[in-house]
Amino acid sequence: MIPISIQIKQALTKLILPLLFIMAILIMIIGQAKPKLIEDVRLKVVDFLLPVYVIVEKPCDMLNKFFQNFHDVRNIMKENKKLKHENKELKGWYHVALGLAEENVELKKQLHWIPDSRITYITAHIVADGSGIYHKAVLVVLQSGHNVHVGEIALSGFGLVGRVTETGDRSARILLINDPVSRVPVNLTNSHVQAIMAGDNTSYPKLIFYPEDKPPIEGEKVLTDNKGNAFPAEIPIGYVHYLDPRHPIVVPYTSLDRLRIVRIFNFKNNEINPPDAPGRINLTNKKTKTKPVASPALLGHN
Amino acid sequence: MINKEKHSERQIHKRIPGIRPSLSRFQRIDYFIRWLVPMGFTLFIILFLSVRLNIPGRNELLLPIVSAFVYFWSIYRPTSMPAIGVFFLGLLIDLLNFSPPGIAIFILLVIYGIGISQRFRLTRYSFLLVWFIFSIIVVGVFFIQWLLISVFSLRMFPVSYFIFETIFAIGLYPMLSIIFTWAHRTIADPEQV
Known part of the structure; x- marks a missing residue:
């Protein structure tokens, strides 16, 4: 213990709060100037806390399942009737599908x-919520040495849910499609138009930038579009659903x-890289233009 | 009867300064745990609310609850809520929630600073007045949060989030303060060792 006089001790205790304020402001500035550094620290912390999350999540999961079972048992009769139907x-449909599959194989063979x-894909368990009040994201647990990279996409059993934005040693963060910064190019199946699906922090992302004269149709399917190769x-x-006439979600x-x-x-991994000079055929008998098109020599005004 | 006598004896014991036998090892551990209750419980809440459970309004709940913790304990038992601890709680919130870093630290430190500097005045006030002052602080602080996040991400976020957070904080404070007051007298009181 370093011997300090009482006066200095008191002065130090008074100084600590302003010092911490300055540190907080410094962290804010660092977060803006060097976001990569903060991300690294974040993922380290998350990696460290993963076992805790898993421990906390297990009993809650069990409880959830228990209540789900209870609910299922109550509706067993109704459910059974519905399932039989x-x-x-x-x-x-199964027989139809079998027939079609066979036919498909046959046709493909001929072509x-x-x-x-x-x-390839991996399946991951969501353990923690990486979202705050102003954004939406989830954290998944991975094995160390995983092969997940930033920009890969996350699907649930039924469709797109988000994109990987940060990866750590044993975890990855997935930005959900309803985050305010999420923008996904989409295709609408019935009206055949393209639009952008923009998250707005609610459970239902909204549709923007669709053609004015062809508004989305209620109930039509929304698929991703590969604009920009994202x-x-x-x-x-x-x-698609309309909450009110002017706002499709x-x-x-x-x-x-x-x-x-x-x-x-x-x-x-299997992104298609188009060959160079798309859509142009090099004709050998054609003079190659080396000069600018608008030069007088080419236009015949010598 | 005996219990009652013992209790009153202990109360007197607490108030009168004097020489007492030094604490045994278990008593020291007990003392430490009691001292740790406010911080430990805040930490638990932060971790618990960052697990993905189906709690409605989970994101909106976190900061209001933690700010109530910091406000109450910085007034009534600042030794259990040191400034550095508050700093690290804020840091943890920022890191776990992937929000622009530093904002939660700043907010909690503002609340802590007000609590600690005005504590001698605030402890004499009635509960309603303390609650009212908390409400004013919370409005200001969450407005700063909304402003900073909007500035850092260069877009205006809906004001509804700020309003939600503020309402949660003001509405939860009485309930939380009942629990805190109970803890302050019982499980979190190092003097009871």
């Missing part, structure tokens, strides 16, 4: 079809508030 219908390369095309997201197929498991797809 559905099963009958699905059996019909020398080049099969799509297989897409997303692969044709991934289902949800359907997208209702995602999975509720974004109740996500538990996501699949992270690696689409970047």
Whole structure:
């Protein structure tokens, strides 16, 4: 212990609060100037806390399941009737699908079809909520040495939910599609128009930038578009709904508030790079233009 | 009867200064845990609310609850809520919530500063007045948060979030303060060792 006089001790205790204020402001400035540094610290903390999250989450999950079971038992009769009916219908569809699959294989064989390369994905458990009051994100737990990169996309069982924005050693953060900064190019299936789906911190992202004369149709399917190569095309997201006549929104197929498991797809691996000079055929007998088009020599005004 | 006598004896014991036998090891641990209750519980709340459970308004709840914690304990038992601790609580909130860093630290320190500098005045006031002052602080502080986040992300966020947070904070404070007052007298009181 360093011997300090009482006066200095008192002065130090008075100084500590202003000092901490300055530190807080410094952290704010660092966060703006060097966001990468803060992200690294963040993911370190999250990685460190992951076991705690898993421990806390387990009993809550069990409790959730218990209540779900209780609910299921109560509705068992109704559910059974519905399922039987559905099963009958699905059996019909199953035979249709089998037939179609066979036919598809046959047709592809005749066409020398080049099969799509297989897409790899991993399935991850959501353990923590990385969102605050002004943004929406989730944290997933991964194994160390994972192969998840920033920019990969996360799907639930039914459709798109978000994109990976940061990866740590054992965790990754997924920005959900309803975050205020999320912008996803989308395709609407019935009206055949393109639009942007913009998150606004509510559960339902809104649609913007659709053509004025062709507004989205209530209930139509919303798929991703590969504009800008951010997303692969044709991934289902949800359907269009109008909260009021002027504001179309997208209702995602999975509720974004109740996500538990996501699949992270690696689409970047089989990204298609177009060859150089798209759409131009090099004709050997044609004079190559080396001069600017508007030069008088080329236009014949010598 | 005996219990009552013991209790009153202890009360007297507490008030009168004098020489007492030094604490045994277990008593020291007990003392430490009691001292740790406010901070530990705040930490628990922060971790608990960052787990993805289906709690409605989870994001809006975190800062209001923590600010109530900091306000109450900085007034009534500042030794259990040191400034550095408040700083780290704020840092943890900022890191776990992926918000622009530093803002939660700043907010909590403002509340702490007001609480600690005015504590001798505030402890003499009635509960209603303390609550009223808390409400005013909270309005100011959450407005600063909204402003800073809007400035840092270069876009205007809806004012509704700020209003939500403020209402939560003001509405939760009486309930929380009942629990705090109870804890202050019982489990979180190091003098009871």
